Amino acid sequence: MNAEQFNARYPVGTPVMAYPATRNDAPLITRTRTEAWTLGHGAAVVSVDGYAGGIRLTHVDPAPADTDTFELPLSRCNITAVDNWLDKAGVFAKGYWEAVDGKLTVTGLRIGSDYQDRIVAKFGDTIVRHADGTHTVRHIIEAGEAS
Structure with missing residues (x-):
């Protein structure tokens, strides 16, 4: 999508998830603060609240028009970034440990401090x-399960 197409579809103030560095990092949940524009070398970018400079449109995911809901897949590569993202939102999270091949291993995140209301997201699940401000987990379908 180029800058003109983005601006026609998403006005300034649109809720977005922005990935300033890489998509493996936890996103910045924010809103656009400028219209998108094209840099001299051809990359289309937009500025968002909470980040200086422009972020490539390939690293910006607008929220659906009717909601401020965001989804974030959990992986071994981004667990620290996701934990930091939850911390910034004031949500307690810590590694979820299980025995794997006889060894205690982190297999995901436990989210929430209240035992009754906490949820577990394992690698491959989507938070x-x-x-x-609440969180739920969409679990990956286990291998061998019929849909």
């Missing part, structure tokens, strides 16, 4: 942050 969903809802507009009201």
